[in-house]
Amino acid sequence: MSRTPAARMRVADMTVIALVGVMIVIGKTVLRMPISVPGHAGVLWIAALVIGRGVVRRPGSATLMALIGGLLVAMMQPSDSGMLFTVAKYVIPGAVLDGLVPLLGGRLDRVVPAVVAGAAAHASKVVVDLAQGLIAGVPTGVLAVDLTAGTALHIAFGALGGLLGALVLQSLIRARIPQLADLADTGRAS
């Protein structure tokens, strides 16, 4: 029994979604750099999210990838903040990315939209961090310390992740992977 093209596509998309979920947890745990700069890990997992959303190109796919990645991170790095907040730190950025892609022209292989989307997605993690701190009863004075630098760094690392993702997507388009073959034909991958 042969599968329809739509069914094959769905399997391919699900494979990419699962792979990106794993890439997120690898980026967050295994490849974590020993530098004490808030948000630096975002370069890798935001790049993974941008690449995944750029390849799958289905509404909600970034949220799904982030959910898988978040669940894996929560299992591999259990923290006292609980699974809900750990997962939310990935799902919310994923949802922000999903929400922004159509507004930004739907092409994450273009540098400017990818940089902006990556920065906004990663910045939304700061909001989750703040909400977590407030709910945990952390004094606002403690939460506020270094908040400006933390927010700016999350934006910067998210933008860097978006840039990295866009460059990888451009390479994938040039390599004519099946999911992006139609974009290669447009000749606008640069």
Add this chain to the structure above:
Amino acid sequence: MDSRSAEAALDDGRVAPDVRTRIAIAVVALVLATGVAAAWWFESHASAPGAPATSNGYAVKVTRDGELLASYGLAELQAMGTKTVVVQGGTETGPALLAVLDRAGVDTFTSVTIIGTGTRDTGRLVLAAGDIGPDTVLDIAKRGTVKVAGPNVTRDQRVRDITEIQVR
């Protein structure tokens, strides 16, 4: 038109990349800039410059089996006497963890679990009694909170913004 067909339409040239995309980029950039400005406002209003770090209500609790043994503000931690140690190429200054436990009346223990806010790390570290030496300190950070540092605590393991030390 769903996003996939919209993207296909863009690719086909049927729909020119319109001004809406540029406006969206500008709006998102503006929102991000507003976010940074809001963070700066919150930071400058929540902690007045030069104010003592103790004014932020921060405290470290020492507990055993859920029972509160002691709670120390930053000034009390500093008053215990600070120790400066060099670990992993950095200088960390604060009271020794053993001194804090001793002050809380803890004489014997098998392990301690360091709990933090978890906003900058995993927020949890379990240290066996053998892992805690005289050079294991609660470093007093510029942000007015403490983090754990020591020869047996790698950078990745460090818990910042400590709120509780659970003794077992």
